Amino acid sequence: MSEKTLTIKIDGAEVKAKAGQTILEAAEEAGIYIPRLCYLKELSPHGSCRVCLVKVGGKFQTACTEPVVDGAEIENNTDEIKQIRRDIVDMLFVEGNHFCMFCEKSGNCELQAVAYRLGILAPKYPYLFPDAEIDGSHPDIFIDKNRCILCGRCVQASKDLDGKGVFEFVGRGPEKKLAVNAEAKLSDTNMDVVDKATDICPVGAIIKKRIGFATPVGQRTYDEKPIGSDIEQKKS
Amino acid sequence: MSENISKIIKEVCEANNKDRTRLMDIVEAIQESVGCVSSDAMNLIAEEIGCHRVEVESVISFYAFLSKRPKGKVAIRLCNDSVDKMKGADEIAKAFEKELGIEVGQTTSDGKITLENTPCIGMCDQAPAALLNQVVAPSLTVEKVKAIVAGLQKDTDPSKISLGLGDGNNADSLVGSAVNNNIIKKGDVIFADNESGTGLKKAITLSPEEVVDMVKISNLRGRGGAGFPTGLKWQFTRAAQGDQKYIICNADEGEPGTFKDRVLLTEKFDLVFEGMTIAGYAIGATEGVLYLRGEYAYLRTFLEKKLKERRDASFLGKKVCGKDGFDFDIRIQMGAGAYICGEESALISSCEGLRGDPKTRPPFPAQRGYLAKPTSVNNVETFCSVTRILEKGADWFSDIGSVDSAGTKVLSISGACKNPGIYEYPFGAKIQDILKDAGAENTQAVLVGGPSGQFINPSEFSRSICFSDLATGGSMVVFDTKSDLLKVVEEYMEFFVEESCGYCTPCRAGNVLMKERLGYILAGRGEIADLAYLEDLGGTIKKASRCGLGQTSPNPILTTIKNFKPLYEKLMKKQEEGMQPSFDIKAALGDAERIAGRKSVIYTD
Known part of the structure; x- marks a missing residue:
């Protein structure tokens, strides 16, 4: 990757970037948080959740997939973009069954944290209440597809980081679901609790058993500070 | 899984050099010869070509013509496109159901024939039409349905059914199809x-x-x-x-x-x-x-x-x-x-x-x-x-065509017109002239570019086919005043919901929400504010979706709100004080009434 320095503007502020970086990476280095859900630094960008949508030269692009171009003017925190992000997060809530008050991921959940950060208090769309499976077959790992947002992190992590390929998506459209590499159950795969794929679920769809409440509610990651604070701290 | 099927699977994988990138060819061949790609088959394919079983399942579950569960030796796929419905596809479906003694979505008890729906099969000029495995059965009538079912019950090879031969190369022995070209x-x-x-x-x-x-x-x-x-x-x-x-x-x-x-x-x-x-x-x-x-x-x-x-x-x-x-x-x-x-x-x-x-x-x-x-x-x-x-x-x-659009455009014209078929126009041709050529009368709306394009009303028929005005891939569907246009819009939204790949959030979830709200309006439970809701939601889907499908999928609703607003307004009831029309209080009370064993005295019929 070239080390040539480029200059871009995010909401009018000049940001230095390196050639080959994506908008999201460049923003992050400059201490600007762009909300995201499917993106994870260790994985190649998926571009599926669409939460990191920005406007580049008048065109909508996902910041996690769009490379920086010298002189690009990027809209990130405009009313239009914020509204679209809220709409998308709203959609993710209503297409699944997310009951934060009973969910052991609450406070560590990126979906919940992004929703709060975007100022969502109640979804504006009607709940779709889909039927979803749970899979408790594995001795150490629990899968609850009610909470799955189809971000693809576990699919990629298992394939690329763990070298296993435990997960894939099946079906299409609203019927698209997470599936495991077995006829039915996670316990029939070679998934292990120390796998990266166990750790990277942004929501409570893949969780480790028996440690759900080790950290009490109120003392969890996003109970302390809003999501993105760590990135914004870099800005001095 | 029988040894015979294992042998077939191994041969198919071998014939494709056990190449993971040729998985489509492999599963299509297995589907064709065995009738499904079962769970065991997935395991064997994965083993043969060196991939994970769930990758095979992922592919099979994506494509409508591939299936995990066994289907009949013949799959009758009825085209349920709006044009086919306009031409009587519902009667044809009923006739098939009656003759076969099963419903759409089922397989006959002898395991011979499966009946199912499929979106547009590219035969709108000779609708209603169906696929019998790979054989196209165009211009269906109830009589033809009877003959087809009788034929298939005798012999499940659909190519043995006499459906006649079409014009041009359709009559070539290697095509042998009843399809007509209809080049007009x-x-x-x-x-x-x-x-x-x-x-x-x-x-x-x-x-x-x-x-x-x-x-x-x-x-x-x-x-x-x-x-x-x-x-x-x-x-x-x-x-x-x-x-x-x-x-x-x-x-x-x-x-x-x-x-x-x-x-x-x-x-x-x-x-x-x-x-x-x-x-x-x-x-x-x-x-x-x-x-x-x-x-x-x-x-x-x-x-x-x-x-x-x-x-x-x-x-x-x-x-x-x-x-x-x-x-x-x-x-x-x-x-x-x-x-x-x-x-x-x-x-x-x-x-x-x-x-x-x-x-x-x-x-x-x-x-x-x-x-x-x-x-x-x-x-x-x-x-x-x-x-x-x-x-x-x-x-x-x-030099052919209009200023910004060179050459000609081949249009597929179907629906409410006397001469459905293929028309090649230089770019710049006007909708009104095209409609005249096609023999369309009492036209209520023209869908230019298919459901991902736009519905236009008669005040726009002086517009022309070209990249700066009405750009189109070639689909043009004519609706006359007999058509229930919003019902058609609902069918097209159903199409987009089913055909979304599901990769990105706005297209996967957004279109379900669009269709749901349209359903309320069609059921007479809409309010004027719903139109703004749909425009707003549709706008987000268009802006945020990842590909052209998502970016155009709300168009059936958005372009009819724009060009046929009175159709929506006609369905809106006057709002009762303090009540949300989309909320049906009688339906919501249903369970409570059953449990209590009496009717509500406040909310009476």
């Missing part, structure tokens, strides 16, 4: 007479760069709907680094109401293959792929033979036309029932043996396409135009 208006470019090979021979006297330049000068733009300049696409693909490059012909026309590529492939295959070969020369590719939609499988053997004839004539293969250093050949890749695969990057995914998910862009296919190599994907009709441009010259071509 021939223009100067595509349907004019030409001599096979002239364009290609001209091309090889030029340098590849000169061919690219010629196509650029001609102002040819992609005919699939998006209208990207063809020459520019080729220039990018030619300039991209890669030891191998590919040309792909997008013959996955799935836009409801489109059937022009069916006719081009039946009658003008030479123009298509020659255009691909010229493109291969221009960008430096040695391999071409024709991605043929599963619904057109009946054309496959015929097209394979035509490819062989071109090889024998030295139009394909090593040293094409004797030109040193120019090798090019074409293979056919079958699709398996997925509208999204008409999107070029989804089509590439499918060719690679993956789910038909669109790819992340950038990189664009021109840089990193099929098998990660530079690839140019062009429409069937685009390739036809290319051949003619090489034959007759760039200026000849750019």
